[in-house]
Amino acid sequence: MSGAQSATRALALLEAVTLDGGRSSANEIVVGMGLAPATGRRLIALLVERGLLMRISRGRYAGGDRLRQLASRVSPHARLIEAARPLLRRLAQAERATAYLGVFEGEMVTYLVKEGVQAGFTREQNQLEAYCTGIGKMLLAHLTETRLDAYLAAPLVPLTERTITDPVAMRAELDATRARGYAIDNREMADDLGCVAVPLHKLRGSDYAVSLSGPPTRFHPENAPEIAAKLQQAARQISQRLG
Amino acid sequence: MSGAQSATRALALLEAVTLDGGRSSANEIVVGMGLAPATGRRLIALLVERGLLMRISRGRYAGGDRLRQLASRVSPHARLIEAARPLLRRLAQAERATAYLGVFEGEMVTYLVKEGVQAGFTREQNQLEAYCTGIGKMLLAHLTETRLDAYLAAPLVPLTERTITDPVAMRAELDATRARGYAIDNREMADDLGCVAVPLHKLRGSDYAVSLSGPPTRFHPENAPEIAAKLQQAARQISQRLG
């Protein structure tokens, strides 16, 4: 608030000109904001030089290409990732397991956060098949009917003996998952891995899920309710953090 | 360049933080730019307040939602529109006709500029069917095979007795148009309207075309070569203006 008057003016001008979209002349906007014409032109020249504004004709300016370049770097997940990370780290340490945050993108699961035991091949930003992971099945369970039809049109390649590859069986599994409120992966992706996942509903337009995974002896369907409860608590705290 | 130091710094910081995407701490970026920490934090606070940056966690910032909002207002056509407008106005006045600039968007033609005689129902930003206008046929003639197949899958509704509604005939017409280098609309959209259009190739990723239209007595196929020549000259000047 205090200080940075010229920066404040420059940003206000950037917004005003961009939102106007070249309808009014720059001078009109400048004086409309109560600025001296000379000051306004200086700031506009600066914004043009930086590519944030673009001169479209005599006295007309509009948002520039650099604005799009910068906006393309804005990750809609960034805030959620950093809100979830510390909670997932704590949970992973307490349970001596690995905690994930994932989202369904392009028919696959993207892992946005991985915290805890650093075993396995998964890394952040990795994409994995959805049908054989806890997070994947949890997210598939909340797909619309048409989206799910499209997804199940492709063959489900088995990764272990227990991978569900039959579309009918998968639909039943997803129905059960939705009814239960959490997903269970019992050695469907790897023989030495079990997993439980719970949803993080409709944050910022997408559906996310968090999971906890580890050795199948502990991450066994029998222990799933207890693990799911802890995940649900973490999910609640994450949602709370985002306000 | 001269003046506006704090604005310059704020914009540089906005770019640096956004491009970094929350990987480095804000402090690192600030000192990396040679700024005093206090100054950097002031500017970051300002950018956050304006929504251009968003705090993702302790010391971590990334591009904010307002950046996307502003970028969504950036019209990729804006520069071309204003570059073309004065030339089309001059041409329209000299020929006592109406000049248009159009682009193919969403299977239809969007009229970006209309200059000259203000008759008819067309307005800027209006979308019209492509198959019965000069600009539309010129743009269709440069579509890829698959895109044209998709376009011609929908029925061509006749607007006058002369509208081309047969897909086979339309393909022949488009081949002729491409070979000829300009499109002719001989009362295909309205009984009292003729039109000639020439392309403005691949400016900023899209294909645009400009046209001149008026009464069918003057805008008759016989006069098309002469009118097309004038349009081509205008098209050349427009391209030149964009550098």
Next chain:
DNA sequence: CTACAAATGCTCATAATATGAGCAGTTCTA
């Protein structure tokens, strides 16, 4: 739970910096 480290928020004197008026040159329009 405790302690540590880093980020945040604040004040304040200094002088560096933005300001805006005014003029000259340019570019577009009528």
Next chain:
DNA sequence: TAGAACTGCTCATATTATGAGCATTTGTAG
């Protein structure tokens, strides 16, 4: 061709940004 609007420049003034330093909060690690 004439006129108007945009553009680019200089310069003295004082408004305004600056950055150091300290107090507070917040998150992390042991």
